Amino acid sequence: MFVKTDLNYGGKAERGLPAELQPMFSLQPDCPIRDWDDYRLMRRDEIEPEWWDNPHLVIENYIAHNDTLYRVYGCGHALICILAHSKDLIKKEDEHPDDRWVYVDRRQLNADYSVIGEFQTDLWQQLAGFTSCYPLDYFCLDVVHDGEHHTIIDLNLTPYFGEEPSDAQWLAILRRGLHDLTRDRR
Incomplete structure (x- = not known):
């Protein structure tokens, strides 16, 4: 499985917003994945149970065939x-x-x-x-x-x-x- 944030590229663009807008559009403090380079490729049984219900995470099948x-x-x-x-x-x-x-x-x-x-x-x-x-x-x-x-x-x-x-x-x-x-x- 592939675990990532619900923001594009880990919210990189959102981190560039003015400070007063960041709380509305950026990663929430309780999101266990903080950036695009923290995305994780994991087996289903390795995923923390509470992550399945975290609205700031996306958990999807990882599909790869070649480069x-x-x-x-x-x-x-x-x-x-x-x-x-x-x-x-x-x-x-x-x-x-x-x-x-x-x-x-x-x-x-x-x-x-x-x-x-x-x-x-x-x-x-x-x-x-x-x-x-x-x-x-x-x-x-x-x-x-x-x-x-x-x-x-x-x-x-x-x-x-x-x-x-x-x-x-x-x-x-x-x-x-x-x-x-x-x-x-x-």
């Missing part, structure tokens, strides 16, 4: 699907040289997709189901592959990318998706 993860950024109709590489326990998309990405228009997700590069049909089916149930305008998903199936393991409504602005080519597509979204709502 990859899929990250899906959504902005308007634009979806960028990235096959990222990371050897870390907590896999992050860090613009590794071997990463690959593909653009998909959300309105076309129900099409009959064949394998696009290393992006199998099962991934598109997961995304089509998610976006039809949760029609969010802006989000980021972490998806893992266990060797057979893709599983959405994390949803971030305010995706955090990094300290420095990225020069990734796909960001222009997401910006265009945001522009189209705001234009359609005027």
Whole structure:
């Protein structure tokens, strides 16, 4: 099992809030995990019984197949699907040289997709189901592959990318998706 906080990346961004806002948005004092580097990979029988009921913790199945993860950024109709590489326990998309990405228009997700590069049909089916149930305008998903199936393991409504602005080519597509979204709502 994987035990982590209910805040993205252990609440790193929340620790940067002004002091008067931190109590409302940061980790609570009774949270036994204090930061992203305190996340734990544990057997079910090793987890403290009271942790199961702690509203500040997330306990989930740990799914790992290899050193990859899929990250899906959504902005308007634009979806960028990235096959990222990371050897870390907590896999992050860090613009590794071997990463690959593909653009998909959300309105076309129900099409009959064949394998696009290393992006199998099962991934598109997961995304089509998610976006039809949760029609969010802006989000980021972490998806893992266990060797057979893709599983959405994390949803971030305010995706955090990094300290420095990225020069990734796909960001222009997401910006265009945001522009189209705001234009359609005027």
